[in-house]
Amino acid sequence: APVTLEAGVNQPYWIRVEAPADLPAGIYRGEVTVAAEGVKAAVPLSVEVFGFALPDMMTCETAFGFSAARALRYHGVTEPSDRRVVTDKYLRALADNHISPYNPAPMDGWSVKWKGLPQDGGEKASGKAGTKPQAFDVNAVEPVFDWSAWDAAMERAFAEYHFNSFQMRIEGLGGGTFHGRHEPKFLGYDGGTPEYEILMGKYLGGIESHLREKGWLDKAYVYWFDEPDPKDYEFVMRGFETLKRHAPGLRRMLTEQVEEGLAGGPNLWCPLTPSLHVDGLEERRAAGDQFWWYVCCGPKAPYATLFIDHPGTEMRVWLWQTWAERVTGILVWETVYWTSDAAYPDRSAPQNPYLDPMSWVSGYSAPTGMKSAWGNGDGRFLYPPLAAADGRRSQTPVLAGPVSSFRIEMLRDGLEDYEYFVILKRLLEQKGGKMGGRDRSRMEALLKVPAEVSTSLTSFTRDPAPIEEHRERLARAIAALQRL
Template sequence: MKFLRLIFVIFTSLNTVIAQNKLKQPSSQNYGNLIEKNSNLEIWWANSGWKIGKDWKAPKEQDKNIFVSSAKNESESFQIIVNPKNEIENLTIQVSDLKNENQKILSSKNFEFKIAKFLDLEFPSDSVGFVGSCPDPLPEIQNPLSLPKNSNSILWVTFKIPKNTTSGKYFGTLSLNSKSFSQKINLQIKVYDFEIPDKMTCKTAFGFYPSFIKDYHKLENENQEREVFDKYFELFSKNHISPYDFTPLDPIKVEFPSIKPFSDLWSNSIYVENEKHSGKFSFMIFDDEKSKDIYAEYKNRIKIEFNKIKISFWHKTFLPEHSFLFALSFFDKNGKWIRGKNLDILVTGSGFWENFEKEIDNFPKGAKSFKVVLRATTWTPKGEKTGLVYFDDISIKNFETNEELLENNSFEKDFYLPKFEPSDLEVKVDFVNWNREIRRGIEKYNFTSFRFWVEGLGRGNFQWQVEPQINGFTPETKHYQFMFDSYLKQLEANLEKNGWLDEAFIYSFDEPTPSNYNFVKNGFGRLENSAPKIQRLLTEQVENELIGSVDIWCPLINEFDFDEAEERKKAGEKFWWYICTIPKNDYVGLFIDRPATDLRVWLWQTYQMNVEGILIWQTNYWSIYNKKYPLQNPYVDPMSWFVTGENEKGPWGNGDGRFIYPPESVFSNSDSPNFEKPVSSIRLEVLRDGIEDYEYLVILEKLVSENFSRLSKEKLNYYKNLLEVPDSISKGLTEFTKTPEPILKRRDEIAKAIEELRIKN
């Protein structure tokens, strides 16, 4: 449903939207604090909740102290903005060790320094978006910097507080040095007296495309891929993001038995159950092409070793008085077709099942074999005639011996199924390498979820689908059922043994439309029968037809219904949600040309709506999945493009599916493998802040529950009120803050409440 209108939304967004000309400077002065202003330069700082424009004026409010706060084991960022009147060369940035009043040290080794790179946006993503320059990529500062004159340069500082840090205030200095100037800035960090866990409560599931890593980094072998992939996993882990699949080089190894169906003896076979003369199936030929001749033929040629044959078959035409052909094509001793000597038997049906019989004893001269051809109508050179005919119980017998010359003449599909013992269909599954990498992802990188594929299940999305089959056997066959059950039971047992049932999910169909619902239900039903403990995720809102099939509902945020979700949770179902190129305009968005706070607000809304996880379709969609187009440089072209049915480009939105960047060095002329680290983004780090805010709320909620009986009514109401997301942050999914102040204020209130309750404990 949502994607039926998606293409319209995308194409109209660029043509009808009236967007701001550029990243607009706030009219109020609360976007930062001035540190230094003189005839040579301006220096100011801002928290991470602002996207600063190149030409923004420095705020008037002066405060030469940078003040930030953080829990233990938490990461925080802030920005230093430098605008010189003349170009600055060889600028370095350093921070001292910070000390508290008891001389406890917060080491400078806990800091990272990056520079925000401005991108030139040619098109707005939607009516909230804009064109012009906007910061997003955050490459690390590795060498002294050169800063342009009369333009804001953004130095992005990130630190992480170690778990064993003593709480309290720490003081130090941050120094900017070059040949032309030197500036020391006072830095104060308040460390709250609690820590956030290594593994976040809010589940994340973000797409990751390894092929782009290989292409952009020019990697040549598996060892190189492992080395570079790990650098991307490290970046995900720092920001609490779990990629869909963190085992791209170590999949589950599945070995199905070698058994396969016998080859179908008829071409263009369509076996149907709704119409048959006898048994379970008949053979349908449907010719609906007015410029093409549709027919089916028996693949084996029948040697003429007799003088006479008897033909018999049952037929039913879709329409009464419809004529069709039963034909024999003859071949000589060299296998060459004897032109002009076909035996075309014209039959006219009544629309009911009827029997046809005929004896043939006159074969063309030199004919040594023949082939059976069935047509749904009479033959013409242009093929303009159409028709539909069902055939069943076709027989061609040697008249003298009564020997049947056709195999599977009753069109029963079981004919093609080999006999078996259950032990013949046991599937061998090797989890060794996959388990090692899953364990590493969960224990080393603290990933909270992972997606895996089930071979033979069938998969798809609103545009296409791959039908379920194993070795050519389809789900209605016992062969498929035995193998699928053997395979899935081992998957489930392995996940349960390792304690991974809560992290694992199967996400085999993306954004179904109502026409796909039966396909989804059938696939999920097979999973339920064989492995009921494995979670089944679907990117769709609750629909009556799908209830009972889905374990994790994951709708678009604009399709989310709170009351409906709460009702389904009573049945044990879970709710995640997602954003992508839609919804546009009114809701929070993932685009570069959105306020920095959007993605942080999304996590407050996630807690507000009692949603347990977030999903994003891709993180490194740097280029079109189409070999027609060269690899895109996301630093030069920030737009995420897709290819239309006419093989033309269409826009998703600036930065859609693109939260990380390849190192800029991959765009040098070198053909050598590139082993540099990936580049973070403002959006990724703000999203991290939101995930950590969610954790603050979870910690407070748990402490309130633990202290419930010992709290006064007044205090209990106060703490419970803090667990409500205030209107100042999010009044609703389309009414929320565009500035960070309400978030930071509430975060500090929650942190103080956590400290108070920890003391009570």
């Protein structure tokens, strides 16, 4: 649609072309025009559409943080209806880029009540300090789950947004990071006690049963501990053993590389990209474990990273490396990390992510007023609309959607590139027998990431041309196979 521009102000444009799934193959032409009084300039635009469509749901799994609370704070929305409007716009923006948030239903949770749990009377379940329920017969109580609101939101997440993974939060396991942790406890009973095991068995069994019934078990993962140190391994393994005993079908994800002390615990490993290749990797693959990987404030150059001040191709190249390394998913800890409570402690004047591109450290005992850098753009892929950029609440809530970034657009292109590889591989398995040996070998060679794109995690192109050239070769091979 026509847009009126302000005189004397440079206005960049990012043009995204979307082809309907049923659009016939062919070359489609148009133009972009810029007109002023007595002046008109036209730029021709042509798009070639191939005779195949990408699936609605991508094969490469994605798991990205999205703090709805932070976004809503910047937008200044308080009414429930407004909160839903704004949240949905962020979910739509993620979906448009094939990014699945940890929590696809941030406005709609599920709950559990315990039938037969006494409300008062009796003795404390544990002698340790703290608020605990009364002692009770753990064999006589049963969990009653209310999934209604959550199920409806999740059905929309899959049917409309086409998210392909989600984090299943589990109470009672404990959790933490290398910086600190809290012990497992459930309904007042400490982890490791017989009562804890009985209650967790009922609770986890109910969760796993529901997810299996809904057909969502393969999309769920439990992400309950982050980046453990060796000192945490024994603690982490106890938590994973609890999950294995009571909900063996739930994927157990850990942001750590393969380590001997963790073998048999997680079955979904998610190391930092430079830490993928360690001893034990292939043994865990042979055991059936899955592998994702992640980037955050690290690694730094010369690796592909998420930082604003790195070449724009890096997030796209990351997905080509993901395919080359037989990794099936990517993770980033946050998408709307706009401010740091340490660097900007005044909640009435948070960071403006446009004026200050740095992602400053928060948490991890960072003292008030400390400014320690994680990196430009770390955890920041979507931006608030300009009217909400300073995060200062006004009388009028801002209901506009988020502003995209080059990096999330490159992630989308990379995820679609990955899907081209998936489609070609599948078609070769299905139809390769109909081809001559030379033609089949030529197409099979296309499944290898070319050296012009990436030869290692630290040697890759910063020019989009070889990426586009090989993507076109993949597309033409797919189209040819579909005609067989």
